[in-house]
Amino acid sequence: xxxxxxxxxxxxxxxxxxxxxxxxxxxxxxxxxxxxxxxxxxxxxxxxxxxxxxxxxxxxxxxxxxxxxxxxxxxxxxxxxxxxxxxxxxxxxxxxxxxxxxxxxxxxxxxxxxxxxxxxxxxxxxxxxxxxxxxxxxxxxxxxxxxxxxxxxxxxxxxxxxxxxxxxxxxxxxxxxxxxxxxxxxxxxxxxxxxxxxxxxxxxxxxxxxx
Amino acid sequence: xxxxxxxxxxxxxxxxxxxxxxxxxxxxxxxxxxxxxxxxxxxxxxxxxxxxxxxxxxxxxxxxxxxxxxxxxxxxxxxxxxxxxxxxxxxxxxxxxxxxxxxxxxxxxxxxxxxxxxxxxxxxxxxxxxxxxxxxxxxxxxxxxxxxxxxxxxxxxxxxxxxxxxxxxxxxxxxxxxxxxxxxxxxxxxxxxxxxxxxxxxxxxxxxxxx
Amino acid sequence: xxxxxxxxxxxxxxxxxxxxxxxxxxxxxxxxxxxxxxxxxxxxxxxxxxxxxxxxxxxxxxxxxxxxxxxxxxxxxxxxxxxxxxxxxxxxxxxxxxxxxxxxxxxxxxxxxxxxxxxxxxxxxxxxxxxxxxxxxxxxxxxxxxxxxxxxxxxxxxxxxxxxxxxxxxxxxxxxxxxxxxxxxxxxxxxxxxxxxxxxxxxxxxxxxxx
Amino acid sequence: xxxxxxxxxxxxxxxxxxxxxxxxxxxxxxxxxxxxxxxxxxxxxxxxxxxxxxxxxxxxxxxxxxxxxxxxxxxxxxxxxxxxxxxxxxxxxxxxxxxxxxxxxxxxxxxxxxxxxxxxxxxxxxxxxxxxxxxxxxxxxxxxxxxxxxxxxxxxxxxxxxxxxxxxxxxxxxxxxxxxxxxxxxxxxxxxxxxxxxxxxxxxxxxxxxx
DNA sequence: CATGAATGAGTATTCATTCAT
DNA sequence: TATGAATGAATACTCATTCAT
Numbered sequence: 001x002x003x004x005x006x007x008x009x010x011x012x013x014x015x016x017x018x019x020x021x022x023x024x025x026x027x028x029x030x031x032x033x034x035x036x037x038x039x040x041x042x043x044x045x046x047x048x049x050x051x052x053x054x055x056x057x058x059x060x061x062x063x064x065x066x067x068x069x070x071x072x073x074x075x076x077x078x079x080x081x082x083x084x085x086x087x088x089x090x091x092x093x094x095x096x097x098x099x100x101x102x103x104x105x106x107x108x109x110x111x112x113x114x115x116x117x118x119x120x121x122x123x124x125x126x127x128x129x130x131x132x133x134x135x136x137x138x139x140x141x142x143x144x145x146x147x148x149x150x151x152x153x154x155x156x157x158x159x160x161x162x163x164x165x166x167x168x169x170x171x172x173x174x175x176x177x178x179x180x181x182x183x184x185x186x187x188x189x190x191x192x193x194x195x196x197x198x199x200x201x202x203x204x205x206x207x208x209x210x211x
Numbered sequence: 212x213x214x215x216x217x218x219x220x221x222x223x224x225x226x227x228x229x230x231x232x233x234x235x236x237x238x239x240x241x242x243x244x245x246x247x248x249x250x251x252x253x254x255x256x257x258x259x260x261x262x263x264x265x266x267x268x269x270x271x272x273x274x275x276x277x278x279x280x281x282x283x284x285x286x287x288x289x290x291x292x293x294x295x296x297x298x299x300x301x302x303x304x305x306x307x308x309x310x311x312x313x314x315x316x317x318x319x320x321x322x323x324x325x326x327x328x329x330x331x332x333x334x335x336x337x338x339x340x341x342x343x344x345x346x347x348x349x350x351x352x353x354x355x356x357x358x359x360x361x362x363x364x365x366x367x368x369x370x371x372x373x374x375x376x377x378x379x380x381x382x383x384x385x386x387x388x389x390x391x392x393x394x395x396x397x398x399x400x401x402x403x404x405x406x407x408x409x410x411x412x413x414x415x416x417x418x419x420x421x422x
Numbered sequence: 423x424x425x426x427x428x429x430x431x432x433x434x435x436x437x438x439x440x441x442x443x444x445x446x447x448x449x450x451x452x453x454x455x456x457x458x459x460x461x462x463x464x465x466x467x468x469x470x471x472x473x474x475x476x477x478x479x480x481x482x483x484x485x486x487x488x489x490x491x492x493x494x495x496x497x498x499x500x501x502x503x504x505x506x507x508x509x510x511x512x513x514x515x516x517x518x519x520x521x522x523x524x525x526x527x528x529x530x531x532x533x534x535x536x537x538x539x540x541x542x543x544x545x546x547x548x549x550x551x552x553x554x555x556x557x558x559x560x561x562x563x564x565x566x567x568x569x570x571x572x573x574x575x576x577x578x579x580x581x582x583x584x585x586x587x588x589x590x591x592x593x594x595x596x597x598x599x600x601x602x603x604x605x606x607x608x609x610x611x612x613x614x615x616x617x618x619x620x621x622x623x624x625x626x627x628x629x630x631x632x633x
Numbered sequence: 634x635x636x637x638x639x640x641x642x643x644x645x646x647x648x649x650x651x652x653x654x655x656x657x658x659x660x661x662x663x664x665x666x667x668x669x670x671x672x673x674x675x676x677x678x679x680x681x682x683x684x685x686x687x688x689x690x691x692x693x694x695x696x697x698x699x700x701x702x703x704x705x706x707x708x709x710x711x712x713x714x715x716x717x718x719x720x721x722x723x724x725x726x727x728x729x730x731x732x733x734x735x736x737x738x739x740x741x742x743x744x745x746x747x748x749x750x751x752x753x754x755x756x757x758x759x760x761x762x763x764x765x766x767x768x769x770x771x772x773x774x775x776x777x778x779x780x781x782x783x784x785x786x787x788x789x790x791x792x793x794x795x796x797x798x799x800x801x802x803x804x805x806x807x808x809x810x811x812x813x814x815x816x817x818x819x820x821x822x823x824x825x826x827x828x829x830x831x832x833x834x835x836x837x838x839x840x841x842x843x844x
Numbered sequence: 845c846a847t848g849a850a851t852g853a854g855t856a857t858t859c860a861t862t863c864a865t
Numbered sequence: 866t867a868t869g870a871a872t873g874a875a876t877a878c879t880c881a882t883t884c885a886t
Contacts (some may be wrong), residue, residue, distance in 0.1 A: 017845090037334055039250040042880065044848095053847035055884085064881060094416075116337070122393060123248055123334030126327065134394050158417040164406050165415055168387070172379070175386020179378075182333060183345055195375050203414030204376055205305075206369040228870080253855065255873095264872035266859085275856065439866090459756055461672040464859065466869095475868035477863085486860060516838075538759070544815060545670055545756030548749065556816050580839040586828050587837055590809075594801070597808020601800075604755060605767055617797050625836030626798055627727075628791040650849080675876065677852095686851035691878065 021060045022070070025050060030071040034113030038068055038124040072121050072132045075114040080136055082107045093151035098197055100144075101173065105189035105196075108177045115181040137170065172196060232271045233281070236261060241282040245324030249279055249335040283332050283343045286325035291347055293318045304362035309408055311355075312384065316400035316407075319388045326392040348381070383407060443482045444492070447472060452493040456535030460490055460546045494543050494554045497536035502558055504529045515573035520619055522566075523595065527611035530599045537603040559592065594618065654693045655703070658683060663704040667746030671701055671757040705754050705765045708747040713769055715740045726784035731830055733777075734806065738822035741810045748814040770803070805829065 032046045043064055047054040061067035086103035090096045108115055118133050148162035157165070176192065179185070243257045254275055258265040272278035297314030301307045319326055329344050359373035368376070387403065390396070454468045465486055469476040483489035508525035512518045530537055540555050570584035579587070598614065601607070665679045676697055680687040694700035719736035723729045741748055751766050781795035790798070809825065812818070 037337060039335075043882090044880075047848090054882090055847050056845090058882070059846075119330060120334045123331045124250075126246075126248055155417055157415050160409075160415065165410065167390075168383070168407060168410055171386040171390045172383040173386070174390055175382035175384070176379070178389065179382045179385055196379060198371075199376065199379055199411065199414070201414050201416045203410070203412050204368045204371065205412045206366055232870095254857090255855080258873095265857085266872050267870080269857065270870075270872095459759060461757075465861090466859075469869095476861090477868050478866085480861070481867075541752060542756045545749075545753045546672075548668075548670060577839055579837050582831075582837065587832065589812075590805070590829060590832055593808040593812045594805040595808065596812055597804035597806065598801075600811065601804045601807055618801060620793075621798065621801055621836070622832065623836050623838045625832070625834050626790045626793065627834045628788055654849095676878085677876080680852095687877090688851050688879080689849080692849075692851095697877065 018060065021056075025057060025060060025067070026071055026074050029067055030075060030117060031113055033068055033071055033120060034116035038064075038120050043067075068117075068121070069132065072117045075111065075117055076132055076136045078111070079104070079107050079114070080140065093147045093154070094156055094201070096147050097151075097169075098193075101169075101197055102190065102193045104173050105176070105193045108180070109189035112181060115177050119178070119181075141166075169200065172200075229271065232267075236268060236271055236278070237282055237285050240278055241286060241328060242324055244279055244282055244331060245327035249275075249331050254278075279328075279332075280343065283328045286322065286328055287343055287347045289322070290315070290318050290325070291351065304358045304365070305367055305412070307358050308362075308380075309404075312380075312408055313401065313404045315384050316387065316404045319391070320400035323392060326388050330389070330392075352377075380411065383411075440482065443478075447479060447482060447489070448493055448496050451489055452497060452539060453535055455490055455493055455542060456538035460486075460542050465489075490539075490543070491554065494539045497533065497539055498554055498558045500533070501526070501529050501536070502562065515569045515576070516578055516623070518569050519573075519591075520615075523591075523619055524612065524615045526595050527598065527615045530602070531611040534603060537599050541600070541603075563588075591622065594622075651693065654689075658690060658693055658700070659704055659707050662700055663708060663750060664746055666701055666704055666753060667749035671697075671753050676700075701750075701754075702765065705750045708744065708750055709765055709769045711744070712737070712740050712747070713773065726780045726787070727789055727834070729780050730784075730802075731826075734802075734830055735823065735826045737806050738809065738826050741813070742822035745814060748810050752811070752814075774799075802833065805833075 028050050029046060032049065033041050036042075036045075041064075043057055044054050047057050050057070057067065061070060083100055083103045086099045087096050090099055121132060145162055145166055148157065148166050151157040152159060152162055173196070176196065180187070180192075239261050240257060243260065244252050247253075247256075252275075254268055255265050258268050261268070268278070272281060294311055294314045297310045298307050301310055332343060356373055356377055359368065359377050362368040363370060363373055384407070387407065391398070391403075450472050451468060454471065455463050458464075458467075463486075465479055466476050469479050472479070479489065483492060505522050505525045508521045509518050512521055543554060567584055567588055570579065570588050573579040574581060574584055595618070598618065602609070602614075661683050662679060665682065666674050669675075669678075674697070676690055677687050680690050683690070690700070694703060716733055716736045719732045720729050723732055754765060778795055778799055781790065781799050784790040785792060785795060806829070809829065813820070813825075
């Protein structure tokens with residue numbers, strides 16, 4: 001991730017430049033799309049914010065669309081990273097899940113504009129096979145699933161379909177970040193995470209038993 | 212100069228026509244926006260589908276934007292209605308909630324394109340104070356909240372903040388319909404509702420007790 | 423001009439109706455075009471003002487263009503009439519001219535919107551062979567010219583080309599009504615007429631004699 | 634992240650280009666509006682005549698309206714210039730006036746389309762406080778008035794209100810150029826100027842006295 | 845490499861006119 | 866005859882993308 005500067009001989013390798021420029025452009029582009037949406041976002045304006053020529057943006061990203069996807073992509077990658085770091089080395093499944101939920105909500109609390117990108121992607125590119133977010137999610141799926149399976153195996157979680165539990169977890173989180181964004185709620189992510197976990201873990205009925 | 216003010220009748224103005232035409236246009240418009248998104252939706256194309264002139268569409272809806280909002284609006288109203296009918300007269304809070312969840316998911320199973328409209332509204336009109344969906348939700352809020360309070364009062368639901376429970380419920384459902392839509396999941400709504408309710412009511416941990 | 427009501431037998435003759443309706447529509451149409459210009463004038467709006475259906479307007483005037491020309495035409499005809507009445511039976515050429523100038527300016531003082539029509543006609547229909555105004559003017563030309571010739575013959579006016587004098591007279595008046603309109607001057611027409619006649623008759627130089 | 638703010642120059646911004654392009658576009662635009670009027674003038678067509686893309690026109694003029702006003706403006710400025718040059722350094726008021734009248738009529742003889750622009754401006758933008766022409770005229774007013782006052786003071790022009798004389802002069806000229814344009818008269822401007830001056834200076838009556 | 849000038853496809857909206865009732 | 870619902874041609878303006886400098 002950190003590009004080592006191979007400036008050994010006379011001319012720095014282009015490879016580096018391209019990567020560097022892209023890294024410079026993307027964060028601004030994310031904020032930019034989040035602010036204006038896709039269609040209303042004028043590349044000229046982005047170029048001005050970046051203090052570069054419009055042509056330069058196009059030099060590093062083939063099309064506006066590619067730039068947008070790269071922005072979403074970078075956001076998702078950072079989300080995955082944040083979660084990975086949070087759960088790194090955690091053995092206990094319940095703690096694992098807890099940490100993951102906190103990391104997820106915390107990430108979007110710190111990067112609210114990334115939610116916008118997800119919405120925009122879906123709204124503008126309705127026919128893409130799978131939105132970026134879900135592509136990544138699929139890749140993480142097996143790994144995360146393991147945690148649930150483990151918890152069930154060790155009896156912490158009652159016997160249920162791990163897949164559906166996991167799906168519901170992630171749907172809920174997804175719904176929460178959307179709704180936070182839509183309604184401009186200001187609940188601290190820490191507190192929100194605890195509430196969610198409480199209900200998910202313990203249910204809402206007094207007599208635990210059956211629905 | 213000399214002439215009776217009210218002359219021969221001419222074609223009488225059909226007072227119900229406006230309402231009728233709008234009813235004819237809206238369902239098609241909903242599908243249309245859901246298919247193309249807002250910006251990519253060419254009113255000309257909608258007119259062709261409706262087999263009317265473009266001017267006719269504009270005769271009944273001031274602008275494309277107004278048409279879009281009317282489409283979203285109609286969708287939400289139908290959702291609210293569907294839920295209201297489902298819970299009508301149900302006294303028991305748990306049954307009430309159960310019915311509502313089924314109605315909600317069932318509605319979007321039958322009207323998947325309405326999810327698209329919600330997404331599009333948010334993506335295109337990011338600065339609207341509150342998206343249509345949430346405006347309606349707020350209105351229903353107090354009423355739905357009562358159900359949770361009742362359930363807590365009668366001891367069915369353990370003592371918790373009814374507001375946050377309700378929020379989480381609705382966030383989850385919201386996340387579920389979005390995710391269903393995004394990932395084109397084909398889980399029957401009935402089954403999905405049951406899963407959600409099971410987890411919400413009972414939690415996922417075997418030993419109920421600790422957070 | 424005053425349509426006699428031939429309502430003798432059962433059904434009134436259509437001829438009358440057509441004329442009557444046109445007479446009802448024209449004055450309103452004149453004001454209407456003067457207010458909005460030609461392109462910005464929406465026939466629908468005119469119809470509303472007249473409290474008739476849009477189709478009715480089209481029943482009596484083939485096209486919007488025809489309606490506009492008819493409006494201009496009616497205005498010009500009224501101008502000519504006003505002048506004719508003013509100079510009727512006046513023998514003395516100087517008095518004749520004086521009366522005509524007063525009548526001309528007085529007419530446009532009372533009917534300022536007709537100036538607008540002249541301007542609009544020219545602006546919108548730049549390629550018409552001769553604007554309505556000038557068609558009428560040509561017809562009056564010979565007759566008015568006679569007055570000048572007479573005045574020259576009898577020595578009141580010094581020997582000059584009667585045609586050019588007359589043209590300049592009319593150009594000046596034309597310029598005056600335009601400028602009055604443009605600059606929204608509020609000089610009473612009586613006074614303005616006198617000023618013009620003073621200068622035209624006597625010139626501005628102290629020593630009268632040669633150019 | 635590490636990068637010098639000012640990178641390789643790239644294509645330098647040509648500061649004079651904007652001015653140059655506007656100069657190139659305006660004359661064609663003037664002819665174009667004069668030919669079609671405002672509403673009938675399709676910017677696409679203008680672009681074709683200029684052999685540039687439509688976007689280029691819009692790059693240098695915000696809107697069609699702005700382009701039109703700029704055209705009128707440029708015309709008027711050239712008129713004022715032409716007159717200023719003609720009267721430069723002329724002391725004698727009568728000669729001054731004479732030169733000015735010649736310059737005025739000569740200008741419109743050479744630039745007949747500018748008359749059209751004045752008419753169009755009035756017809757299309759009826760509610761503008763003061764048409765461009767009159768804005769400029771006001772600015773020149775005081776200066777021109779001085780000439781008349783001088784002539785009266787030195788006794789060349791008989792005692793009269795200098796303001797009304799000047800107004801009538803300019804109204805007449807205005808009427809003349811309009812009428813020339815409308816009726817497509819082909820009188821050489823030199824001759825026309827002389828005629829006007831003859832009548833204005835000397836009047837038309839044989840016995841000079843007063844009306 | 846970097847730039848920004850040029851381009852033209854794409855689209856909402858208006859309104860004169862028609863014609864069924 | 867009177868009406869007004871329906872129509873679709875017409876057009877300003879935006880902005881992604883290209884490419885000469």
